[in-house]
Amino acid sequence: MLQRTSATPRVSAPELLDFVRRAAADTELIDSLPLDPEGRTWVRLDGPGGSEAWLIGWPPGTGTGWHDHAESQGAFATAHGTLRENALAVRLPASGWKTLELADGVDRERELTAGQGRAFGRHHVHEVFNESRTEHAVSVHAYYPPLPLIRRFSRSGAVLRLEQVERPEDWQ
Incomplete structure (x- = not known):
């Protein structure tokens, strides 16, 4: 007779979204983040069910550049200020490519003001x-499973190019 082994707990995208929204509403937590006038700041948080979570401060004019979170699903919520997200409605191959030409109509754009959040699936680019030119933004992000890597891309028109692969030791 086969015995079942307990699987690794799985945290759903809605659970991640619930966590980041609750954390973004925690004014004591948000106020604890040191803000730098020039560079992004971050503090690692304990996410639900073994997920990876971050509290991030965004000075005016800062951003991430194009990237994905590999096999991790995620969510983020804005706690203070406004963040803009540009996304691609396309699933990229997991590996084996350096340059892709994107089809028309894959671009998506959204603005997330304080209290707003969103969840996303694996390979979300x-x-x-x-x-803002004057105001910091602060947000909370969570990923499950914890990020195995981040792929960074450059984009010129319809051409997306893989530029770099970062591993956890690069940002911890």
């Missing part, structure tokens, strides 16, 4: 940035 996006860039997030604070367009």
Whole structure:
């Protein structure tokens, strides 16, 4: 007779979204983040069910550039200020490519003000940035499973190019 082994707990995208929204509403947590006038700041948080979570401060004019989170699903919520997300409605191959030509109509754009959040699935390609010229933004992000890597891309028109692969030791 086969015995079942307990599987690794799985955290759903809605659970991640619920967590980031609750954390973004925690004014004591948000106020604890040191803000730098020039560079992004971040503090690692304990996410639900073994997920990876971050509290991030965004000075005016800063952003992530185009990237994905590999096999991790995620969510983020804006706690203060406004963040803009540009995303691609296309699933990229997991590996084996350096340059892709994107089809027309794959671009998506959204603005997330304080209290707003969104969840996303695996291989979600996006860039997030604070367009404000004067105001910091603060957000909470969570990923499950914890990020195995981040792929960074450059984009010129319809051409997306893989530029770099970062591993956890690069940002911890």
